[in-house]
Amino acid sequence: xxxxxxxxxxxxxxxxxxxxxxxxxxxxxxxxxxxxxxxxxxxxxxxxxxxxxxxxxxxxxxxxxxxxxxxxxxxxxxxxxx
Amino acid sequence: xxxxxxxxxxxxxxxxxxxxxxxxxxxxxxxxxxxxxxxxxxxxxxxxxxxxxxxxxxxxxxxxxxxxxxxxxxxxxxxxxxxxxxxxxxxxxxxxxxxxxxxxxxxxxxxxxxxxxxxxxxxxxxxxxxxxxxxxxxxxxxxxxxxxxxxxxxxxxxxxxxxxxxxxxxxxxxxxxxxxxxxxxxxxxxxxxxxxxxxxxxxxxxxxxxxxxxxxxxxxxxxxxxxxxxxxxxxxxxxxxxxxxxxxxxxxxxxxxxxxxxxxxxxxxxxxxxxxxxxxxxxxxxxxxxxxxxxxxxxxxxxxxxxxxxxxxxxxxxxxxxxxxxxxxxxxxxxxxxxxxxxxxxxxxxxxxxxxxxxxxxxxxxxxxxxxxxxxxxxxxxxxxxxxxxxxxxxxxxxxxxxxxxxxxxxxxxxxxxxxxxxxxxxxxxxxxxxxxxxxxxxxxxxxxxxxxxxxxxxxxxxxxxxxxxxxxxxxxxxxxxxxxxxxxxxxxxxxxxxxxxxxxxxxxxxxxxxxxxxxxxxxxxxxxxxxxxxxxxxxxxxxxxxxxxxxxxxxxxxxxxxxxxxxxxxxxxxxxxxxxxxxxxxxxxxxxxxxxxxxxxxxxxxxxxxxxxxxxx
Numbered sequence: 001x002x003x004x005x006x007x008x009x010x011x012x013x014x015x016x017x018x019x020x021x022x023x024x025x026x027x028x029x030x031x032x033x034x035x036x037x038x039x040x041x042x043x044x045x046x047x048x049x050x051x052x053x054x055x056x057x058x059x060x061x062x063x064x065x066x067x068x069x070x071x072x073x074x075x076x077x078x079x080x081x082x
Numbered sequence: 083x084x085x086x087x088x089x090x091x092x093x094x095x096x097x098x099x100x101x102x103x104x105x106x107x108x109x110x111x112x113x114x115x116x117x118x119x120x121x122x123x124x125x126x127x128x129x130x131x132x133x134x135x136x137x138x139x140x141x142x143x144x145x146x147x148x149x150x151x152x153x154x155x156x157x158x159x160x161x162x163x164x165x166x167x168x169x170x171x172x173x174x175x176x177x178x179x180x181x182x183x184x185x186x187x188x189x190x191x192x193x194x195x196x197x198x199x200x201x202x203x204x205x206x207x208x209x210x211x212x213x214x215x216x217x218x219x220x221x222x223x224x225x226x227x228x229x230x231x232x233x234x235x236x237x238x239x240x241x242x243x244x245x246x247x248x249x250x251x252x253x254x255x256x257x258x259x260x261x262x263x264x265x266x267x268x269x270x271x272x273x274x275x276x277x278x279x280x281x282x283x284x285x286x287x288x289x290x291x292x293x294x295x296x297x298x299x300x301x302x303x304x305x306x307x308x309x310x311x312x313x314x315x316x317x318x319x320x321x322x323x324x325x326x327x328x329x330x331x332x333x334x335x336x337x338x339x340x341x342x343x344x345x346x347x348x349x350x351x352x353x354x355x356x357x358x359x360x361x362x363x364x365x366x367x368x369x370x371x372x373x374x375x376x377x378x379x380x381x382x383x384x385x386x387x388x389x390x391x392x393x394x395x396x397x398x399x400x401x402x403x404x405x406x407x408x409x410x411x412x413x414x415x416x417x418x419x420x421x422x423x424x425x426x427x428x429x430x431x432x433x434x435x436x437x438x439x440x441x442x443x444x445x446x447x448x449x450x451x452x453x454x455x456x457x458x459x460x461x462x463x464x465x466x467x468x469x470x471x472x473x474x475x476x477x478x479x480x481x482x483x484x485x486x487x488x489x490x491x492x493x494x495x496x497x498x499x500x501x502x503x504x505x506x507x508x509x510x511x512x513x514x515x516x517x518x519x520x521x522x523x524x525x526x527x528x529x530x531x532x533x534x535x536x537x538x539x540x541x542x543x544x545x546x547x548x549x550x551x552x553x554x555x556x557x558x559x560x561x562x563x564x565x566x567x568x569x570x571x572x573x574x575x576x577x578x579x580x581x582x583x584x585x586x587x588x589x590x591x592x593x594x595x596x597x598x599x600x601x602x603x604x605x606x607x608x609x610x611x612x613x614x615x616x617x618x619x620x621x622x623x624x625x626x627x628x629x630x631x632x633x634x635x636x637x638x639x640x641x642x643x644x645x646x647x648x649x650x651x652x653x654x655x656x657x658x659x660x661x662x663x664x665x666x667x668x669x670x671x672x673x674x675x676x677x678x679x680x681x682x683x684x685x686x687x688x689x690x691x692x693x694x695x696x697x698x699x700x
Contacts, residue, residue, distance in 0.1 A: 006330075006334075008327070008330050008331075008357060009319075009322070009323055009327050009356070009357060010322065012357065021352060022330070022352060022357065049314065050331070050558070050559075052334055052335065054661065055334045055335045055336050055660050055661040056335075056661045057335075057557075057559070057563065057566075059563070072334075074330075074334050076327070076331065077314070077318075077319065078314035078315045078318055078319035079315070079319060079327050079328065079331050079558055080315040080316075080319045080320050080325065080327065080328070080558065080594075080597050
């Protein structure tokens with residue numbers, strides 16, 4: 001299935017070099033979870049703070065649930081307001 | 083101690099300058115800065131006065147921790163009646179001016195009356211002098227700063243000044259100190275200019291040494307600085323990307339007000355984000371962001387220092403804009419960018435520089451340009467009105483043109499300078515002003531972050547994010563995560579944030595510490611520094627007292643519960659995309675509970691019981 005993965009801020013260094021900007025379209029096996037995606041790109045757990053699926057906050061305990069076709073997964077390190 | 087216990091009273095009408103003791107009974111109740119300054123305003127002015135008349139007063143107030151070693155303790159606030167909202171104005175600024183004023187020996191300056199011709203005030207420790215400033219009138223903030231430094235011959239003098247926009251009557255003019263830190267909102271700069279007061283310069287060498295228990299204080303300060311350093315937000319996130327990391331976050335959650343709040347997501351968000359500020363430009367290989375920067379005593383250092391591409395159309399042949407200056411914070415980037423549909427980082431940075439140079443609030447300016455573009459799109463404003471400029475959404479040229487016109491107070495810039503409420507009323511579409519009590523919204527759409535709807539509606543200074551930043555909870559999960567699309571529980575959340583923030587603002591600290599600190603971290607520092615016993619409970623009570631005092635002032639000024647409202651666009655037009663798609667802001671589900679928690683009547687009046695509970699003045 002096809003999903004979009006976006007890494008922001010300091011996590012951008014984990015994007016493959018060929019990717020321009022923050023987002024990449026990737027093809028993954030059905031049933032792939034957010035945590036598996038993070039492992040695939042070797043993003044260390046301790047650097048991940050905020051994960052969103054289609055713009056909705058995904059708590060730590062829900063990061064093993066399977067993604068679906070067309071989902072957008074976005075990941076940040078620490079974020080703050082202003 | 084830690085208060086200097088001295089007020090400088092400056093009568094601009096008769097030129098008298100006098101020292102008087104600080105009312106310590108009030109300090110015990112209202113702490114300092116925002117709370118104590120408002121207490122003096124309430125005591126000394128008629129809330130129904132003309133905000134731009136001689137009867138309004140202008141108060142520069144520091145907090146008891148301003149100028150001390152507590153991290154971020156360098157702040158001051160400017161308090162007066164606002165010409166933009168008719169409500170109380172209280173604008174908080176960082177930089178170095180506040181700490182310098184405290185080091186000169188003053189808790190507060192109260193300006194009253196109006197000078198017959200332009201003047202400035204110069205303070206050197208206990209000496210204060212009113213000086214003619216005809217030569218500075220008509221100058222920008224940056225020119226004024228330079229000329230005062232040249233006259234005083236002391237590089238360590240700190241200057242707070244108004245620019246040309248304030249002189250021309252722009253209703254959201256700011257007071258700028260240290261070139262690019264702003265007491266930004268609600269038109270406090272306009273009030274200053276209305277008194278013919280161009281600038282205040284100060285040099286203080288006395289220091290702030292009157293700490294109650296110095297050993298305990300320094301121990302507590304060191305411990306709490308460690309907390310800031312070890313926190314992921316205040317130790318890493320804010321120094322790296324500043325507040326601008328939020329641009330992509332808020333766009334993803336579908337709460338980025340776009341095109342005057344027609345939309346909740348902006349296609350160009352990534353182009354104007356914190357990440358984009360780090361990318362190397364094609365022309366010179368340098369990024370927009372040069373470095374981060376700190377205000378007095380701050381161990382976070384979220385400030386942005388930026389440059390504009392020298393070849394960009396906004397600065398072509400204008401070398402005065404080629405150097406480093408105060409760069410984009412999230413709120414400014416949103417207002418100048420998403421609200422107007424402009425996604426060109428250099429144009430936004432230029433507009434931000436000019437807002438600093440001539441003293442405008444970039445939130446109200448950008449949002450008002452967004453409203454003007456909405457009116458232009460509808461045909462309510464035409465090129466005949468603007469004198470030829472096409473105000474289409476997304477036009478960099480239009481944004482750069484508008485900022486120059488408002489800065490100089492010329493032509494159509496006079497109309498943009500009225501703010502969106504008056505602009506939209508004049509052109510026949512009052513509903514298109516995205517404001518509360520006449521002040522423009524900041525960068526969070528309450529359809530996607532419901533708590534911010536209640537925050538805006540009930541803010542005592544008109545729409546504002548800094549009165550209760552529930553985004554921390556609803557989006558960032560600090561101190562705990564709540565659902566941004568739910569209204570349940572938000573009344574209590576908003577009240578808790580409002581009261582705590584009022585206490586933080588009154589102590590002299592920066593609200594950004596609250597990403598790592600709660601009042602539990604602040605109370606020991608306050609208690610070690612200041613007379614009396616300062617517990618978390620006492621700080622919360624003082625914060626609630628300040629909130630009720632501000633509310634009471636507004637009610638006496640003629641505002642009512644009906645002013646705790648949002649534009650119909652947010653209550654009736656659903657979000658079109660993103661997680662909030664189909665949602666409006668459920669303000670009516672939150673407001674009655676909020677009034678009840680506050681101890682107010684169902685129509686929002688402060689009750690006698692609440693007044694007695696907090697010993698509010700009659």
